[in-house]
Amino acid sequence: MGLPQNIVIVEDEVITQRYLQDILMNNQVNVSGCFDNASDTLEALKTIHCDMILMDINIKGSMDGIQLARKILETYTFPIVFITAHNDDATLEELLELAPYGFISKPFSSKDILATLKIAYKRYLIHSEVSKVKTNEEPTDIVINKYYTYSQNVSVLYYDGQAIKLNKKQDQLIEILSKNINHTVGYDTLISYLWNDDTVADSTLRTLVYSVRKLLPDLPIISHSKVGYSLQSLQ
Structure with missing residues (x-):
């Protein structure tokens, strides 16, 4: 590039x-x-x-x-x-x-x-x-599974109707994965979006993903070896 x-x-x-x-x-x-x-x-x-x-x-x-x-x-x-x-x-x-x-x-x-x-x-x-969005559509709630829903209107993840409190980087990670539900988001894209810095190590991203998984063990964040991560809708 x-x-x-x-x-x-x-x-x-x-x-x-x-x-x-x-x-x-x-x-x-x-x-x-x-x-x-x-x-x-x-x-x-x-x-x-x-x-x-x-x-x-x-x-x-x-x-x-x-x-x-x-x-x-x-x-x-x-x-x-x-x-x-x-x-x-x-x-x-x-x-x-x-x-x-x-x-x-x-x-x-x-x-x-x-x-x-x-x-x-x-x-x-x-x-x-x-950041591409469909300008002719209103933001909708993204249903991840029977427990989790992500609201695009307020950028909040809900568990069984209750808002989940996350830190800023965790929020941003959930946001980009939710907006690309069922699609793999590459390491470079995630690092650039989260830190706006090419010098951040992959291990920093892994640590962030680990923190979310530890907090929300039943949230279906999938690892794709040497590629990236995805959030899978299990419906």
Whole structure:
């Protein structure tokens, strides 16, 4: 899985803009546009092709890169990778609120750019696949067996009509398995969805599955060796 076809660069330093353009163009990526401020970026996104945005935090104008990203995400689902010269806790915390697909610290090399963009785009494609919903249908309850039901409306697992209290990661695991009932969800997809991080070990996922099985031993989570896990409807 490679790089996106069309990338928009938002960067107010001309030299950095040109450096990024050279890196991308040398790797057969189309630079749809280069902008140094929020208003030009927002206007251009209405008409140009964009698969990903490479966003510097410090740009010209009253709106910085983080504020611009928030504005963009109100309308679009473009994955955004941030460029920052600031690694302080306050900046990182503000970035993490946006659940970015990646960020790059200045100074950077072409290898840093390409590796980060490839990982970010892979995460985006996996997340997009997992998040597909049938827009012409209302969410329905998923009946797993005579005891368990998963409500898509409130994202809660019920046992014999009683809501089950789980921690955040357990909830997310049940959510993705329930939405893919009777289908195997691969290790890479699960890890990306749960941790948004390719560096998480398979053992971390196994530990999470074990914790759910220990808590809910009669919930039919099936292991598929070297592939992934599925939640099986036994009706």
